[in-house]
Amino acid sequence: MSADALSSGGPVPSVGRDRRSVRKVPVKQLLGLAGILGFLGTWELIPRLGIVNERFLPPASEVMVALARDFGLTAFWVAVGETMTAWFLGLIIAVVLAVVLGFVIGSSDFLRKATNSTVEFLRPIPSVALIPLAVLLFGVKIESSLMLITYAAFWQVLIQVLYGVADIDMVANNTAKTYGLGRMARIRYVVFPTALPYLMTGVRLAATVALVLAITAELVIGSPGLGHEIALAQSGGAISGMYALVLATGLIGVLINILMRFIERKTLSWHSSVRSEVIV
């Protein structure tokens, strides 16, 4: 994504692209809808024609009915609430930690050099490696999920904040210094706006990762939430219920994507307008 933005060169190419796509929207949306219907149709036919046993892959219509029934159940919404609580708390903790540490490390050349090897070593450690540890320490409580989510999301944000703080424009920084802005004021008015788009990218990536880890923790450890319900439905033989829950997690993923893109667009549009004024 960032590679695309970089290689297209110009500072505001997206405006033209957006305008063009607005005109095309009806055809594109209709085709997309046709694609979804086609997928559901194929799904309906595969078990009906006996290609895959109906017991293991119920037809789409059956799963849709189960999903609709889920929407009316309190237990379903409680599970969704538990998953989203873990997602939200874990994400917030990770973002706050990463922003604070990122700004502290990023603004000192010495700290950046000294921590680089440790960060590069800890970052690729898969957070699922911590599952046994989380089970030992917290059992099947929300803290287990939080530990995994926070660990996974933290690195996504930290790396982006470090890049962002390093990307600071020296001319702008020196100008601010010349005008007598103090350290805190420079962080607020120079470093923070520079790092903000990077931070938002990090938060968007972290939000997706956090959902994956929230579901994983529930599935594998058994802390309460949608993932746990899926495991229960599978072992209990409620197969169309299980598929319905899988679709529900997909819907949550789509909603989180849309929400994050919306937040990112809001903050970035503000940022790029400020930036272009500074450049001119």
Next chain:
Amino acid sequence: MKALKTLGYILALPVLLVLAWWASTLGAVNFFVPTPATLAAKFGEVWFGPRFFSDVLPSIGRLLVGVVAAIVIGVVGGVLIGSVRWLRALLEPTLEFFRAIPPPVLVPVLILLMGITDGMKVAVIISGCVWPVLLNTIEGVRAVDGVLSDSAHTYGIDGWARVRYLVLPSASPQIMAGVRQSLSLGLILMVISEMFASSSGLGFTIVQFQRSFAIPEMWSGIVVLGLLGVAMSFIFQWAERNILRWYHGQKEVENAA
């Protein structure tokens, strides 16, 4: 002197951290935290025996097969879907939905469809890793420079040559970004598929240690997973530097200008 300084920067903090860990485990015996010496001893004992061949290598093998298959499927599918406009419009919303499903929920689904087999574990890895590569390839193919595309057309470069010399190179930075996401996802899925339902493999062994309260062994397993992650990230960085050498060079020139 300069090299010594760089080395100091690389080693100082890790050494300090290990020292702090050693010092904190020195006095009291904590059940949950082994001393560095115990951990190192267990690490060699547990993982460099028969387990290396019965658990570690099969896990890594499944991971490699799954990730490579996902990359091939993703790139081939992405080039196809990315070059045909109506196909892209038709499939994109459905694919976006599939990408949004957290891949771990596919573990119970695939167990149901395929049973607890090696094929199931590879299928879990493929079905999770394919989306970042596929969607990034579509995006990269779509964003091929118009002038380059027209020039290639004028010179009569079509078909396979066009894919080989125009489409794939110009999409490769995006493809590599997708591959990077896939790799870390693949490692996660490998572990989960083994933790959830298996009788061998890294994930299973580590959970087994935890259930039997073999704490130093469990920690050594966590270290193995960590080392695996670090090794994969180094290999990827090396591969990316070689494959995208022209791209990074171009960026440097552009930034210098």
